[in-house]
Amino acid sequence: MRTIKGPGIFLAQFAGDKPPFDTLDNICRWAAGLGYKGVQIPTWVGSLIDLEKAATSKTYADEIKGTVNSHGLEIAELSTHLQGQLVAVHPAYDAQMDGFAPASVHNNPKARQEWAVQQLKWGAAASKNLGLKAHATFSGALAWPYLYPFPQRPAGLVEEAFDELARRWTPILDEFDRNGVDVCYEIHPSEDLHDGITYEMFLERVHNHPRANLLYDPSHFVLQQLNYLDYIDFYHERIRMFHVKDAEFNPTGKQGVYSGFQSWVNRAGRFRSLGDGQVDFAGIFSKLSQYGFDGWAVLEWECAIKSAEQGAEEGAPFIQSHIIRVTEKAFDDFAAAGTDKAANRKMLGLS
Template sequence: MKTIKGPAIFLAQFMGEEAPFDTLDHLAQWAAGLGYQGIQLPTDPRLIDLQAAATSKDYCDDLLGRLAAHGIALTELSTHLQGQLVAVHPAYDTLFDGFAPPTFRGNPAARTEWAIEQVKLAARASAHLGLSAHATFSGALAWPYFYPWPQRPAGLVEEAFAELARRWRPILDVFEDCGVDCAYEIHPGEDLHDGATFERFLDAVHHHPRAAILYDPSHLLLQQMDYLAFLDIYRDRIKCFHVKDAEFRPDGRSGVYGGYLPWVDRPGRFRSLGDGQVDFKAIFSKLAQHDFAGWAVLEWECCLKHPEDGAREGANFIRDHIIRVTDKLFDDFASTGMDSAANRRIMGI
């Protein structure tokens, strides 16, 4: 068994214009001051030059050195925004245009090509940085049709996943060349939003060895899934872990779909660590049991608590839940040291 690494923190929700949230060095120093050992880095140009990282090992060595000077390791890179743009249904074109540089807005085809190239660059950058996994989104072509009313035309979902696979297979091949796993966050709004859709995608990419999962139990709880059984089913594909809490308290007015209510009024909402319903003791136990070798990374999203409080509390929460795995059996003291011949005598053979 392996001891999970951590605590670490995903920086996407903390970036800002003022110190200590304005530069990579300031963020690393801030995270270390809270007790974090690692950061998951969004590939935002304010924090990393992705083109340089993909083409220059020296650039990557310098970046890692800067982080190490603050006592911080790099856990994974993230292309959540670019991955989203690999596949966008036209209904969302205007909303998602803001994720791309102005040059590509209003031009979905060019935006898609830019996004694909970005994720490929992230694979190469990850290799230069010595990382084994990468965090991203799958994008979505079929999401507007997740609830079958009116009845979906025959073959629509199959064609959506076939097209999703056509776009992602060349990207996954780059990840294979780089020796890096591509971990899709299983997330509503993405075509890969539960186990069944991940399996459908896996079939479409012919069970590509680099197609992996970023496990975030909050999204599974809000769908009322068994997030512990998920760990048992997909243990071999889970390569990244977001430690994020959530709660689901349905009432007579609204349930899983949220009634278009703001987050604070929804029956299902994200919470800071320890304030929700996710059974993290069981999750960390299963990850230790299944030899998860990655990082426990806080992703802070909460509609009530201040992010700086959530970050401060999150470091200790994760540290207290990481299980230092044992190197001995608890009943070794009672070992009789029997050999094979004795065992055969015991069984009468």
Template sequence: MKTIKGPAIFLAQYTSDQPPFDTIDHLAKWASDLGYVGIQVPVDDRLIDIQAAATSKEYCNDLKTRLAKYNVVITELSTHLQGQLIAVHPAYDQLFDGFAPEHVKGDPKARQAWAEGQLKLAAAASHNLGLTTHVTFSGALAWPYVYPWPQRPTNLVETAFAELGKRWQPILDAFDTVGVDVCYELHPGEDLHDGVTFDRFLKEVDFHPRANILYDPSHFLLQQLDYLAFIDIYHKRIKAFHVKDAEFRPDGRQGVYGGYSNWVERAGRFRSLGDGQIDFKGIFTKLAQYDYSGWAVLESECAIKHPEACAVEGATFIKQHIIRVTDHDFDDFAQSSLDDAQMRQLLGL
């Protein structure tokens, strides 16, 4: 078994134009002071020059040296926003244009091509940084049809997943060339949002070895999916881990769909670590059992508590849950050593 690495923190929810959240150096020092030893870095011009990182090992070595001053390393690069743009249903064109640069807005094909280019740059940059995993979203073509009313036309979902696989295949191949796993966060709003949809996608990309999972139990709790059994089923594909809590408190007026309520008023909502209902002891135990050797990364999206308070509490919470795994069986002290003849004698043979 292997001991999970951490604690680490995803910087996407903290990056801003105000210090200490305005540069990667400031964020690294802030995270280190809180007790984090890893940072998950979104591909954001304020934090990393992805073109330079993809083409210059000198740039990457300099970046790693700067972060080492704060005893922090990069765990993964994130292209959640860019991955979303690989596949966008027309109903969401205007909303997701906000994730794209000005020169491709209003042009879905150009926007998709830009996003694909960003993913391929992230593959090269991850390799130059010495990383082996990358985290992202899948995008979505079928999401508006997630509930089967009106009745879906025959092969609508199959057509959507075939197209999704076609778009991701060259990206997965680019990551495979540099030896980096693509870890999809299974997330509502994405076509990959649970085990069944991940299985559909795997078939479309011929079970690509680089198509893997960013495990985030909060999204599974809000879907009422068994997030512990999920680890039993998919542990070989789980290569990244967001430590995020959630709670689901249905009542006589709302349940999983939330009645279009805002986050505070929804039956299902994200919470700070320890304030929700997720069984993290069970999760960390199963991940240790299955030799997960990646990072435990805080993602903070609590609907109630200030994100800086979540970050302060998160480092300690993750430290307390990481299991230092044993290197021997607990009963080795009583081990017997017998030869074959003695074994046969014990069995009456």
């Protein structure tokens, strides 16, 4: 067993144009002051990192790393969630997804996808330059609009969507492999990879690619009513990253999983700050420790009620209190009899 690293914090929900959230130096100073030990950097936030430069210049990557280290922090991982989403976009979402990309590729799905693929490849090289072994992203989605099986889906529709998703991702996975970095898909509604079965469908099509791994976030499973502890038992060998995010699901006689198109605060299923929801983090940290997960426990703050600042302040001690310093000996070692093979055979009546 190995001890989980942390607490870390994902900077995406905090980055902005006002101090202390406006520069990498300022936001790292702020995070360190709250007790965090690592930062996960969203690569689409230009005020925090220039992804292309980090991929093509080891000197610049060292400068980024130096800025983070100067505050007693480490870079946990880089994230290309928004760019990964654009690797595969169903036409129904074109207008919405253009906002994730630069204006130069708006209204041009082919150019937008090519831009996203290049971003992912830079993400691989940048991660290598920074000495990182795992990278966070989304899979994108072609089949998501057909999630509900009515009207009846034509035969082969979902299979073709996953075949195409695998075709698009295989060269990207190969690029990450060349750089020695794992791709960690956040299993997430609105992505074609949104639960264990869909991940397996994808994994089969990329021939169990060694770099096609997982970012574990239990909050999305609470909202889907999926057993998030069993999930660890099934997929622990592929879990390389961990978002510590809380959620709650409170169905009523009026709404359930689909939440009736309500706002976040009025949904039956909604994200909460750590400790305010229903996630069994003691169980999660125990299972991950049991299976030897030694990556970062990273706060992803999303809450419909509590402020981001309060969520961040409470998040570091919450995570720290759940990290298990794993034992190096068995609790009953004191009672060991020190027997040998001959003695064991005698005890069994085999002498």
